[in-house]
Amino acid sequence: MNFAPDTAAEAFRAEVRAFLREHLPPEMAARTLRGYHASRDDMLGWTRILHARGWSAPHWPREHGGPGWSPLQRHLFEEECALAGAPPTCASALMLVAPVIYSFGTAAQIERYLPPILRGDTWWGQGFSEPNAGSDLASLKTRAVRDGDHYIVNGQKTWTTEGHYADWLFCLVRTDTESKPQRGISFLLIDARSPGVTLRPIISIDGAHSLNEVFFDDVWVPVDQRVGDEGQGWQCAKFLLDNERAFSAEVPRNKRMLARLKALAATLAPDAAFARRIAEVEAELAALEMLTLRALAEQGNERATAWPAGSILHVLGSELQQKIGALQVQALAERGIVDYPEDAPAGTLPGPEQAPGITADFLYRRAVTIYGGSNEIQRNLIARHWLGA
Template identity: 55%
Template structure:
């Protein structure tokens, strides 16, 4: 998609492009391009470089340390970062709990947590899913019992992304077992160094350690760490999930991956000609490009509505569904284009002397394909998102 940019927008685009190209460490861009498992410090380094420039929270209001960028500027920023193979901003603090805190938090919570999110002093994780309470999140059983000025939290969270890196967790807990499922839940901010917290790794199919189990055994949490009213956590959770599902769309990242897919298809040969000239394969590429273009327009409309002060509604579910499916389709087509070069799974630890197999552009593609099998599940499975659309949009 080519936006009609004003002179001011073009100047902003040049500013972002120059900053990203001059500031992003080349070795970090290369690791991200190859879909290597990035270390915690990789994400922190890039975030702090952006924050030093004043761009650490592109979606926040200026009064809280954000940019107050309009939708076109946010679009330009995402595009330039994707083109440069910059790692994504970690969403848990910036895109998820940060907006919850500055929208619903107390003045003391805002003063304490927001600067620490901006500086990446606190790394956050999300304590939502539980065994048996993933898609049916309202059935969660982790309980928080009142004890003076504290809650005593006991329960088990699962699929907790980057909990092994985290300093803090935003967590849904049940504070009233007698209330209706959605009405007995509260939203707590929990220090991960508190006694009683155990984090156990879950190694995913791409051999990455991204997700974890978190066990909470009598964890003492000050009531001052509760967001908003007791029992109203479901309201704050829905607000947060709307923000999460718009970021999962990853339009700019998919556009960069589509460009890379075309590069690979031009280089690979089929019956004496470029694979991109093969009518059947070319039609597949064209189909996903059309879907991505439609998603991009929809994403821009959502950004514009959000900037105008309208909350994120069920359209977030549409973005999540189409965005995740497009990501999977592109990674599938990359593997199809690579043929047998896609077959080896070559993930190797940092410092490994294993020689790469196949051309340079084949590196990390199987790892990306395997990881992206989860995109239609995390952030609320696509089946659940379709139920939300059926109810909220179609009235079924």
């Protein structure tokens, strides 16, 4: 790997920075930097701004509307967006379901679903997990029974992130109960407003509503909303989950969190022991960034398969978020237990200006070592890959 400064990469970074300075609305950035869950309006609004520049789908191939960036350019783009306070876009649409649609879907599905995602017009929720099917996803029970040119869907999904924002849900459903569990699963796109779809909020430990249970009671879904063949859902899901885990170190988010920690620490009396702990997480983050850049440099070549990069980066990146979050709360001292309501007017809350949102984010980040495949599962995958366990 070559560590020499790359002038083309720096020119690209400067272009992204200039774009962010000009186009990221400051009030949107201020809301994002506080660390509460972003609103649908901010996330889709930002997608529309990016779309106007042709940048809303950094990971898509050019033929479907992506900008044709290299993995390094995507990394730099995400880093600059995170540091500037750009809200997230709809990852479940842009990063998860869209690649499944353009890899396994029909021309008609590509034409129907991708343009609205690219423009930031539709929100998608991921309907995979069920009350008794998380790590063991293949045991899912939501049933889809064929009736002419429709499926009739019955069952329940859970933990559906931002499901209450969703126009569409992409779901794994069981279409065959006779064959091996993995073979009986299909991948359906379900209009979230179909009769028979009901959502119930799950309020998470941070007091926010971003998660949902979703119930399907005799929901009619046209067969042309199935992606891939009947029984090919597991293949689509594996492809999607590999994308979800790949390069998921969240270096940009970790950098944003570290910057906030340092800003917070600067409001405290000097404390050498605390400064050393900040230096430790900063060193960990620098190492994680190097590992991420290595994985990016290897993407697409044979060496990429030589180590389980996605699992390793997921474990390291998620645990680092929790460590930095814990230091942020520690820096708040007794203010760490204050409830900072998200909608409180600026200047009315106690503590330093960085305080609102920190404890809520710290609490929510308990989940980063669970979603997308828990860290215990990732460690199993690493052990299997390297130790043949």
